[in-house]
Amino acid sequence: MTLESNQPPVAGESVRDEIRTFVFARFPMAKSRQIGDADSLLDSGIVDSLGILDIVTHLEEKFAVEIGDDDLNPENFDSIDVLSAFVDRKRA
Numbered sequence: 001m002t003l004e005s006n007q008p009p010v011a012g013e014s015v016r017d018e019i020r021t022f023v024f025a026r027f028p029m030a031k032s033r034q035i036g037d038a039d040s041l042l043d044s045g046i047v048d049s050l051g052i053l054d055i056v057t058h059l060e061e062k063f064a065v066e067i068g069d070d071d072l073n074p075e076n077f078d079s080i081d082v083l084s085a086f087v088d089r090k091r092a
Contacts, residue, residue, distance in 0.1 A: 014084075015063070015084045015087050015088060016037060016080060016081065016084040018062065019059075019080050019083045019084055019087070020037065020080050022055075022058050022062075023035075023041065023046075023047075023055075023080060023083075026051075026054055026055075026058075027041070027046050027047060027051060029045075029046050030046045033046070035080075036080075037079065037080040037081045037084075038079050038080075038081050039079055039080075040078050040079055041077070041078065041079055041080070042074055042077065042078055043078075047077065052072070052077050055077060055083065056072070059083070059086075059087055059090075063087050063090070063091060065087060065090035065091060066090075067090070071086075071090075
């Protein structure tokens with residue numbers, strides 16, 4: 001699967017929608033378990049430390065944000081809602 005990089009979300013597609021699409025495509029267990037936007041990706045075991053690295057790479061490429069070592073904590077990667085808010089803060 002090839003991911004498009006440095007592409008803004010399609011008109012009408014929010015940051016949250018783009019992150020949800022990526023999570024469901026990259027981590028099929030999220031879709032099969034019908035994970036909601038507020039559900040923990042970490043506590044459910046859907047995303048592990050390697051998965052976080054995949055998410056970091058995607059967020060940096062898709063949203064042109066820089067994620068530093070200080071940002072790599074579970075509080076920023078727990079759910080789709082948390083990831084969306086994290087990206088919004090990084091873009092501000």
